[in-house]
Amino acid sequence: MLLTGFPAGMLQCNCYVLAPHAGADALIVDPGQRAFGPLRRILDENRLTPAAVLLTHGHIDHMWSAQKVADTYGCPVYVHPEDRPMLVDPIKGFGPRLAQVAFGALFSEPRQVVELDRDGDKIELGGITVTVDHTPGHTKGSVVFRVTDGPADMAFSGDTLFKQSIGRTDLLGGSGRDLLTSIVTKLLVLDDDTVVLPGHGPKTTIGAERRSNPFLEGLS
Template sequence: MLVVGFPSGPLQANCYLLAPGEGEACVVVDPGQDVAETLAEQLRKHRLTPVAVLLTHGHFDHCFSVAPVCDGHDIPAWVHPEDRGLLSDPGRGLGVATRAMFGGSLEMREPAEVRELADGAELDLGGLRVSVAHTPGHTGGSVSFHTGTEEGGRLMLSGDTLFAGSIGRTDLPGGDHQQMLETLRTRVLPLPDDTVVLPGHGPTTTIGRERVSNPFLRGLGSVDQTDPADADAPAAPHRGL
């Protein structure tokens, strides 16, 4: 499998290309701000043909370029229904202070074709088999994508649910700390240690590495769900939105 990743835009959100190999069909995951030039370069370099865009969630730093990428290649965008509204109204997912940072408004629109993701769905996209897990917490419609390699390796595209050494923030509209803890407990911790995590920001990691070193995962199984403020972990540093 070919995996190409690069950060984009002021918030350095990771955009990924996944393909069975060079010269094949590919999927584009999270085309954020300022991706056009680098994306075109990587498509030419690896002789790839996009067949779909997958969105881990609806924050604009991950999907700002979804309409031009999709419409430019005549391909659909896949997004969870709870975050679909953010594609045309990105301000709904931002706090007042964050909106002010970007001039108070952001203009976006849906691409011509949008398809909605469902928990547990299995997508067959250009020869790639991708499974979908609903992982709310960072946003209500956050998802992670899971696929495997011919060599037997496992990949998780975690969006802003899990980072190397941290997790996504839950203080913006649509975020929910209690849901995040449940997602981490039920959707992240059960994964095999050798699962390679491709996060929405920052470097690649593995589930095994995060299980023993990430302060938000250590001891999570014993956290009392009655009050998420009691969780014995530091506040998540803000990475992206």
């Protein structure tokens, strides 16, 4: 399996590209600010065709380039319905015009949007089976994408779980209780060797976070 990624934009959001092999269809996870250029190079170098853009949640640093990528390559954007409004208002609660003033961008929905409204659903995309776990807490519509087709199980955790940290809950729609519940019921139940690919920072494993993440001490 081909997996690569890079931190995009001012907020260094990790954008990931996943495909069964070179020359195949690919999944794009969280294409953030200024992600289009690096993405295009990766796709061209590996002869990949985007089959879908997957958003772990709707915050601006994760969805900035989603519409451009999806509409350029003619593929759908997958997002939880709770966070779908952020496709046009990524600083939700402050209004789309603030995003335009603060970031110089005005956002619009991609031509194709698919809502991830079934917790635990398995979807077949680009020859890869993706399990979608609804993990509210950072936002109401946060999700984790799990893939078990490769040599190691992977969880694209967005801003729910990081190496030695967890997502913030002080923004609109955030809930500390919901976040910890999501981590306990959806992530800590996974095998210790599951690779966690977070929205920011380095990768980790479920076992490493279970043992040493200070925010998860005492949880099981």
